[in-house]
Amino acid sequence: MSRHFGGVARIPGDPILGLMDAFRVDPNPVKIDLGVGVYKDSQGLTPIPRAVKEAERLLLQRETTKTYTGGHGDPLFGERLLALVFGEDAALLGAGLAGATQTPGGTGALRLAGEFIARSLPGRGIWLSDPTWPIHETLFAAVGLQVNHYPYVDGDNRLDVDAMLAALERIPHGDVVLLHACCHNPTGFDLGQDDWRRVLEVVRARELLPLLDFAYQGFGDGLEDDAWAVRLFAEALPELLVTSSCSKNFGLYRERTGALLVRCDDPERLQDVRSQLAFLARNLWSTPPAHGAAVVATILSDAALRGLWVEELDGMRRRVAALRSGLVEALQPFGLAERFAHVGRQRGMFSYTGMSAEQVARLRQDHSVYMVSSGRANVAGLDEARLGDLAQAIARVCA
Numbered sequence: 324m325s326r327h328f329g330g331v332a333r334i335p336g337d338p339i340l341g342l343m344d345a346f347r348v349d350p351n352p353v354k355i356d357l358g359v360g361v362y363k364d365s366q367g368l369t370p371i372p373r374a375v376k377e378a379e380r381l382l383l384q385r386e387t388t389k390t391y392t393g394g395h396g397d398p399l400f401g402e403r404l405l406a407l408v409f410g411e412d413a414a415l416l417g418a419g420l421a422g423a424t425q426t427p428g429g430t431g432a433l434r435l436a437g438e439f440i441a442r443s444l445p446g447r448g449i450w451l452s453d454p455t456w457p458i459h460e461t462l463f464a465a466v467g468l469q470v471n472h473y474p475y476v477d478g479d480n481r482l483d484v485d486a487m488l489a490a491l492e493r494i495p496h497g498d499v500v501l502l503h504a505c506c507h508n509p510t511g512f513d514l515g516q517d518d519w520r521r522v523l524e525v526v527r528a529r530e531l532l533p534l535l536d537f538a539y540q541g542f543g544d545g546l547e548d549d550a551w552a553v554r555l556f557a558e559a560l561p562e563l564l565v566t567s568s569c570s571k572n573f574g575l576y577r578e579r580t581g582a583l584l585v586r587c588d589d590p591e592r593l594q595d596v597r598s599q600l601a602f603l604a605r606n607l608w609s610t611p612p613a614h615g616a617a618v619v620a621t622i623l624s625d626a627a628l629r630g631l632w633v634e635e636l637d638g639m640r641r642r643v644a645a646l647r648s649g650l651v652e653a654l655q656p657f658g659l660a661e662r663f664a665h666v667g668r669q670r671g672m673f674s675y676t677g678m679s680a681e682q683v684a685r686l687r688q689d690h691s692v693y694m695v696s697s698g699r700a701n702v703a704g705l706d707e708a709r710l711g712d713l714a715q716a717i718a719r720v721c722a
């Protein structure tokens with residue numbers, strides 16, 4: 324007889340991580356996992372990059388302590404990550420106008436940003452793209468922020484920049500707008516440079532605070548190109564927040580490695596903000612997990628390791644791009660190449676396929692193909708040898 328937990332309601336599993344569990348127990352030997360956003364190689368494995376393995380070997384030899392790293396985490400990691408995101412020669416870094424607080428992954432960075440907004444910028448709402456990563460919705464609601472939406476795709480599954488801009492123009496002054504810096508999750512539709520300039524003008528005119536979620540640097544068009552919008556905003560605006568993740572580009576998923584980056588207009592103000600972040604982090608996780616950040620700092624501090632990592636990351640990016648066009652080609656014999664042509668144009672790991680929740684459910688029931696119910700497919704989980712099978716399954720449920 325329960326005295327305490329009897330009234331606890333059961334809620335559905337996580338919309339994305341829950342798929343991992345369901346896939347694992349599916350006995351079908353030809354099942355296909357296009358759920359959670361992880362990169363898989365042609366063997367269906369999520370490899371540890373060689374640069375990471377080598378950095379780990381070096382760390383094993385060099386590491387002398389396991390003492391705490393401090394509230395903002397590993398300073399070398401912070402310094403290297405700031406340069407990776409804002410650019411090696413960014414003037415704002417030289418002027419001491421940006422800082423990094425290490426967090427458990429990009430999700431930790433988002434949570435820290437949400438807590439900071441709720442505590443230090445009371446009354447500000449947050450605006451998310453519709454659709455967005457489902458955890459954005461629940462995470463910001465959990466910290467008590469008012470969550471609102473701006474349109475992003477139209478009813479025909481096309482990026483709708485005009486509708487987005489029209490909505491941004493109506494956002495109350497001072498509110499926070501979350502923008503996906505590249506490789507939009509879940510759609511894979513990214514803004515072009517002219518679109519970004521237009522968004523910047525609205526953000527500036529309405530004095531909005533941008534929160535740039537940057538989880539896929541290197542998976543769109545390359546490390547530097549993917550940072551273009553972040554750098555445009557960081558140069559043009561006096562204040563902004565960036566959540567950076569090392570999960571995908573360093574293959575460090577379970578090591579929970581990321582950071583909240585803050586750009587301020589004044590070094591003293593930056594320290595004020597950082598004092599709040601350290602306080603909040605202390606109350607959330609005390610100090611961040613060290614290993615992944617030490618790996619990243621090691622790679623980014625060593626020219627040879629960095630070169631190897633960039634090569635490996637470029638290889639993953641090129642392979643995902645080839646899988647995109649390969650899937651469209653495989654759909655050709657079924658007369659579906661045009662209908663799914665957007666898959667070839669989208670960027671990053673994900674494709675918003677345009678398939679309905681009902682079609683996604685049939686893919687899973689009849690063909691053991693696992694996708695998020697929104698119709699999002701993780702293209703980076705595809706196997707080139709199975710593109711024909713997948714195309715056939717898609718053709719069956721779309722018939």
Ligand code: LMR
Nearest residue numbers: 339358359360361456508
């Ligand atoms: C995804 O959207 O699949 C990834 O960002 C992984 C996650 O944590 O959901």
